[in-house]
Amino acid sequence: MLRSSQPLTGPNRKRCREDEMLLGTVLDKGERGFIIDTRSAQAAKQARMTGGGTEPKSSYPQWRRLHRPLERGRQLQESFMKLVEACNDTSATMDRWLSRLESCRWLSHVKAALSTACLAAQCVDREEATVLVHGAEGTDTTLLVTALAQVILDPSCRTLRGFQGLLEREWIEAGHPFHLRCARSASSHARPKQEAPLFLLFLDCVWQLSRQFPFSLEFGERLLLILFDNAYASAYGTFLCNNEKERCLCKVKENTHSLWAWLNQPAERTKYLNPLYSHNPLVIWPSVEPQSIQLWQGLFFRWIRSSQHLDEAWAEIQRLVENN
Amino acid sequence: VENVRLLDRLSSRKAALGTLYLTATHVIFVENVSETRKETWVLHSQISSIEKQATTATGCPLLIRCKNFQVIQLVIPQERDCHDVYISLIRLTRPVKYEELYCFSFNPKLDKEEREQGWKLVDLNEEYNRMGIPNNYWQISDVNRDYGVCDSYPTEVYVPKSATAHIIVGSSKFRSRRRFPALSYYCKDNNASICRSSQPLSGFSARCLEDEQMLQAIRKANPGSDFIYVVDTRPKLNAMANRAAGKGYENEDNYSNIKFQFIGIENIHVMRNSLQKMLEVCELKSPSMSDFLWGLENSGWLKHIKAIMDAGIFIAKAVAEEGVSVLVHCSDGWDRTAQVCSVASLLLDPYYRTMKGFMVLIEKDWVSFGHKFNHRYGNLDGDPKEISPVIDQFIECIWQLMEQFPCAFEFNERFLIHIQHHIYSCQFGNFLCNSQKERRELKIHERTYSLWAHLWKNRADYLNPLYRSDHSQTQGTLHPQMAPCNFLYKFWSGMYNRFEKGLHPRQSVTDYLMAVKEETQQLEEELEVLGERLANLQKSQLNGTKVKSKQQDRSKQSGLSTSSNSLANTPQEYSNDLKSFPSRSPSQGDEDDSALILTQDNLKSSDPDLSANSDQESGVEDLSCRSPSGGGCLPSEDSGKDSDEAVYLA
Numbered sequence: 001m002l003r004s005s006q007p008l009t010g011p012n013r014k015r016c017r018e019d020e021m022l023l024g025t026v027l028d029k030g031e032r033g034f035i036i037d038t039r040s041a042q043a044a045k046q047a048r049m050t051g052g053g054t055e056p057k058s059s060y061p062q063w064r065r066l067h068r069p070l071e072r073g074r075q076l077q078e079s080f081m082k083l084v085e086a087c088n089d090t091s092a093t094m095d096r097w098l099s100r101l102e103s104c105r106w107l108s109h110v111k112a113a114l115s116t117a118c119l120a121a122q123c124v125d126r127e128e129a130t131v132l133v134h135g136a137e138g139t140d141t142t143l144l145v146t147a148l149a150q151v152i153l154d155p156s157c158r159t160l161r162g163f164q165g166l167l168e169r170e171w172i173e174a175g176h177p178f179h180l181r182c183a184r185s186a187s188s189h190a191r192p193k194q195e196a197p198l199f200l201l202f203l204d205c206v207w208q209l210s211r212q213f214p215f216s217l218e219f220g221e222r223l224l225l226i227l228f229d230n231a232y233a234s235a236y237g238t239f240l241c242n243n244e245k246e247r248c249l250c251k252v253k254e255n256t257h258s259l260w261a262w263l264n265q266p267a268e269r270t271k272y273l274n275p276l277y278s279h280n281p282l283v284i285w286p287s288v289e290p291q292s293i294q295l296w297q298g299l300f301f302r303w304i305r306s307s308q309h310l311d312e313a314w315a316e317i318q319r320l321v322e323n324n
Numbered sequence: 325v326e327n328v329r330l331l332d333r334l335s336s337r338k339a340a341l342g343t344l345y346l347t348a349t350h351v352i353f354v355e356n357v358s359e360t361r362k363e364t365w366v367l368h369s370q371i372s373s374i375e376k377q378a379t380t381a382t383g384c385p386l387l388i389r390c391k392n393f394q395v396i397q398l399v400i401p402q403e404r405d406c407h408d409v410y411i412s413l414i415r416l417t418r419p420v421k422y423e424e425l426y427c428f429s430f431n432p433k434l435d436k437e438e439r440e441q442g443w444k445l446v447d448l449n450e451e452y453n454r455m456g457i458p459n460n461y462w463q464i465s466d467v468n469r470d471y472g473v474c475d476s477y478p479t480e481v482y483v484p485k486s487a488t489a490h491i492i493v494g495s496s497k498f499r500s501r502r503r504f505p506a507l508s509y510y511c512k513d514n515n516a517s518i519c520r521s522s523q524p525l526s527g528f529s530a531r532c533l534e535d536e537q538m539l540q541a542i543r544k545a546n547p548g549s550d551f552i553y554v555v556d557t558r559p560k561l562n563a564m565a566n567r568a569a570g571k572g573y574e575n576e577d578n579y580s581n582i583k584f585q586f587i588g589i590e591n592i593h594v595m596r597n598s599l600q601k602m603l604e605v606c607e608l609k610s611p612s613m614s615d616f617l618w619g620l621e622n623s624g625w626l627k628h629i630k631a632i633m634d635a636g637i638f639i640a641k642a643v644a645e646e647g648v649s650v651l652v653h654c655s656d657g658w659d660r661t662a663q664v665c666s667v668a669s670l671l672l673d674p675y676y677r678t679m680k681g682f683m684v685l686i687e688k689d690w691v692s693f694g695h696k697f698n699h700r701y702g703n704l705d706g707d708p709k710e711i712s713p714v715i716d717q718f719i720e721c722i723w724q725l726m727e728q729f730p731c732a733f734e735f736n737e738r739f740l741i742h743i744q745h746h747i748y749s750c751q752f753g754n755f756l757c758n759s760q761k762e763r764r765e766l767k768i769h770e771r772t773y774s775l776w777a778h779l780w781k782n783r784a785d786y787l788n789p790l791y792r793s794d795h796s797q798t799q800g801t802l803h804p805q806m807a808p809c810n811f812l813y814k815f816w817s818g819m820y821n822r823f824e825k826g827l828h829p830r831q832s833v834t835d836y837l838m839a840v841k842e843e844t845q846q847l848e849e850e851l852e853v854l855g856e857r858l859a860n861l862q863k864s865q866l867n868g869t870k871v872k873s874k875q876q877d878r879s880k881q882s883g884l885s886t887s888s889n890s891l892a893n894t895p896q897e898y899s900n901d902l903k904s905f906p907s908r909s910p911s912q913g914d915e916d917d918s919a920l921i922l923t924q925d926n927l928k929s930s931d932p933d934l935s936a937n938s939d940q941e942s943g944v945e946d947l948s949c950r951s952p953s954g955g956g957c958l959p960s961e962d963s964g965k966d967s968d969e970a971v972y973l974a
Contacts, residue, residue, distance in 0.1 A: 290613050293613065316790045
């Protein structure tokens with residue numbers, strides 16, 4: 001699985017031999033690969049007007065392009081804000097709750113993200129084909145897809161250590177602009193600029209996987225909530241800045257502590273483990289039917305409903321497993 | 325009929341070829357694949373509708389929809405055969421006499437005494453005793469011993485001490501269907517009670533002294549309060565409309581010391597339509613999130629569930645927190661009243677959250693109080709306007725509560741699903757007819773078997789591993805969160821998409837934890853035995869005797885390894901785009917769950933299909949959980965090879 005940003009084809013259909021050769025190196029003669037473009041065909045075409053574009057078939061004959069538009073940017077942030085508002089609205093009656101939930105579109109975004117990640121995983125695992133994922137910048141929906149696909153495909157990404165490694169690789173080092181994207185969360189009254197909850201969407205998708213495969217992830221919801229918190233506001237330097245270059249310039253490694261170092265301390269670590277975990281060497285294929293995708297209550301209703309009974313249930317599960 | 329195809333709903337590509345059989349009690353589809361010979365058995369009683377669809381090039385499609393939400397799509401090659409099957413099924417699924425039902429031929433090979441014992445498992449007299457009755461305030465009355473007062477009530481009713489036979493009879497004449505106020509639940513801690521009845525025949529101005537005395541008697545039976553609530557579970561408009569027909573509701577002016585309250589649960593017709601709409605959403609092919617949420621909201625189903633729950637919560641609060649008795653009614657007092665009384669009782673009393681207690685609850689508020697099982701669930705062919713998912717809604721309320729309070733119930737989701745299944749299956753005699761009177765006339769106890777005994781025998785399958793009777797969640801009253809709480813109501817895909825295994829978490833946490841619990845117990849017992857032996861050994865060593873150390877016979881480790889739950893699963897169709905691309909993997913010979921289809925393969929302790937198929941991911945590890953099913957599988961007594969030889973799954 002490869003990732004990149006969009007090719008700068010532009011309105012004049014520029015070609016770049018080096019790019020074609022680079023992509024050529026990953027495929028054997030006669031082999032075919034897939035390109036998953038996270039923009040709609042329309043949007044990708046329009047991108048040419050501003051210097052971007054897609055890989056033309058003629059220049060990249062071995063690659064087959066699939067479009068899977070995923071929401072990003074302002075729209076995604078608004079979807080998030082609307083959802084949080086709906087969840088906090090204590091006056092809402094049951095009559096209108098579901099349509100209100102629907103109008104936020106958040107769950108549709110979760111479904112789309114999971115479907116696309118599954119598609120990428122399917123290319124790799126079932127079709128045994130190489131897949132290249134990109135959107136426009138390669139820093140948002142691209143990373144969502146590649147990271148999620150790895151959780152689906154690779155059991156080592158489902159361990160606590162492996163998941164941290166995945167986050168480091170596919171989000172932090174890959175240059176997801178955390179500083180811009182997580183500048184403000186959903187309740188802020190200020191006009192959103194570059195904020196977009198891609199990382200939260202990723203965590204939500206991982207939560208959906210943990211619900212559908214309760215034995216297959218070494219960590220639980222608690223870890224996902226901690227990650228969400230720290231992406232927006234943190235005592236640690238892990239999610240600072242927008243890319244490695246900025247982190248170097250700011251001397252983040254010298255001046256701050258790492259979230260992972262804290263999480264991995266033996267006493268802390270146990271809090272995030274899933275008592276039901278047992279290594280599953282297989283690929284986990286989630287159902288993306290609407291019935292299978294649920295609202296992440298642990299996050300969206302975190303401060304609204306008491307989690308006491310569910311916490312007690314988890315404590316009981318822990319107890320049963322430990323007693324054994 | 326041969327060469328029939330059974331289509332998979334989610335993926336039209338997957339079709340099984342086999343032979344279709346029609347018997348007196350079942351429709352059976354047997355796959356041609358020789359190693360597995362997978363069988364699908366459907367009881368005629370379960371079939372709710374049969375649809376013949378337009379003939380296509382591949383054959384004549386026949387769609388069978390079941391009351392347990394299974395949907396079976398068959399394609400029959402010849403039009404004439406299809407028509408024959410259709411006509412036969414129409415007749416077979418509309419029995420005219422009770423004797424046609426499966427329960428009269430079902431034979432679990434128990435002797436007469438075992439059958440009797442089975443029926444005695446749930447005893448309502450014992451239950452009222454448990455509540456503390458009879459006592460100073462409540463007594464048993466035999467006024468209805470020959471069903472002379474009310475033919476839909478049981479022979480034994482519990483009434484306030486001060487309610488004489490005269491008052492009861494008088495009140496019954498003033499109540500729709502003669503269903504006079506009678507006791508449903510008594511709280512011995514504070515003497516508050518829940519009583520139930522039907523609507524009064526008050527019209528615009530009619531009064532009845534005895535009925536008013538009846539309500540006073542209920543009030544007097546609770547010295548801790550000087551008034552009672554009268555809860556009408558109908559929407560106000562409907563209740564008012566009933567007045568024009570000479571019925572209606574209690575006027576606070578006429579009945580001293582009552583506080584009247586409408587709760588507003590819709591009637592059986594609205595509920596029937598609501599379920600219909602929801603099932604249509606379930607049948608959508610590849611719906612978007614939008615389609616699904618809109619469709620679900622449009623059906624109003626969850627709104628209705630919440631309305632029933634809210635009513636139960638109101639009543640439970642009145643009893644537990646205010647110490648005030650409540651009289652509940654709707655129109656005839658056998659639908660919404662039953663739902664609301666049983667929900668309230670369950671919230672109040674932890675006994676009803678145990679397995680036995682839940683059976684008792686259903687027996688009390690549904691069976692004995694004359695809920696019209698035959699009319700509502702179509703045992704026999706009847707008026708389609710009487711059909712309504714009343715008890716299904718009650719069962720769902722309990723599931724919603726289980727989701728909110730995972731430690732509070734002794735039983736699990738599978739218990740609820742199997743109960744729902746058997747309410748429609750007519751395999752057992754518990755839910756036949758419309759009243760106790762009718763059941764006694766048919767001699768149900770002598771001619772059929774009790775579901776409760778069967779479930780009790782298999783209770784290990786129905787336990788909730790998180791339940792501990794000493795847990796805080798299991799004590800006292802349950803307090804579901806009130807507003808905001810809309811989000812707490814979830815779509816129950818375990819019930820309404822029960823047979824679509826692709827939708828569900830492939831790994832059952834319940835089964836795993838039960839296995840863990842069992843193994844821990846075995847190990848603890850073994851530890852004890854070893855401890856004793858060690859002590860003996862040490863003692864005899866002290867005594868200087870030479871003891872021949874016995875060979876430890878290791879009680880078999882249940883083999884519950886830490887990695888025992890990896891199940892291969894296959895991707896659903898995420899994209900049509902990949903189809904035209906030559907696939908290099910072997911065909912997605914997916915391992916069907918044996919539990920998707922009711923089959924006697926469930927008898928085997930390991931799932932045979934997983935190893936039989938060549939799914940390239942099938943590096944399947946040994947599943948040492950006791951029940952191989954992902955949850956939807958029934959003990960296979962209705963899928964035995966001969967209809968006479970039902971086999972029980974331990």
